[in-house]
Amino acid sequence: MDFLSGFIKYFFILASGFALILYAIVIYAARRASLRTKIPIPSFLKQVIALGFILAIFSLVFVLLFQP
């Protein structure tokens, strides 16, 4: 069970890290598109991305602090 719980914990850490990397890629691509077209990103979309990014960070902190 120790091996299983350790495996679960590190798997979740990897999953959260991967989500954060994906968010960074999407935010970079969005900024590049916005700069290239001179069309700003809609404000509601910025809020959605911000919320998702915060949830991804929270999930990483969550799995580090609370041992599943």
Place this chain on the structure above:
Amino acid sequence: MANEKVLFESSTQDKKARRLEDIPLIRFSPGEKVVCVQRRHKIVLIGPLLLPIIGAFMLLFASMFIIQILPPEATASFLNPTIFAYIIILSTSLVLLLEAFNFMTWYYQFYIITNRALLHRHFFTIGGFYSDVVFLDEVHQQQITRHPPNFICDFLKVQDVNVYFHKLEREEPFIFQTPSNAQEIEDLLQDLTIKHGINRGPT
């Protein structure tokens, strides 16, 4: 219809809505001017936006069902509420990411018609830059057709516009996939074809 070509009023610095034709999306050659800029019709957003949400709910219900039917010993570690909370938080984050990605793929994709070229540009791309350009001075338009891709689009009067050229010049047609106003595109292309034909003169 005019509202579809207006930007979202999203920027606090720019409260006045601008037309897509007024934004310099491409670099112009001398004498070239933009005739029409359109995005794809909003109907194409429905599937990509709903699918991640439906998929997440289905996975959630499936996992709850599996946990119910498995014996308690097998799921002792998975019944931990901490893991459930984590999975829900991460799933929500990934669903929001997919929604944002699908929306921006639509939002920064344009069909641009100038007096000299037809362009299809994706500005929001993860790997590279997508652009398809047909120079009207170099190719001869043979045929312009409009047809709906499926019966739902037919019901909503949303159509694809296919522009065919000489086979030796360009084999595959230039396709405007579900633009926001297919009729306008067809009318403009007909006008451009007539003008180019007049400019070339009799052969």
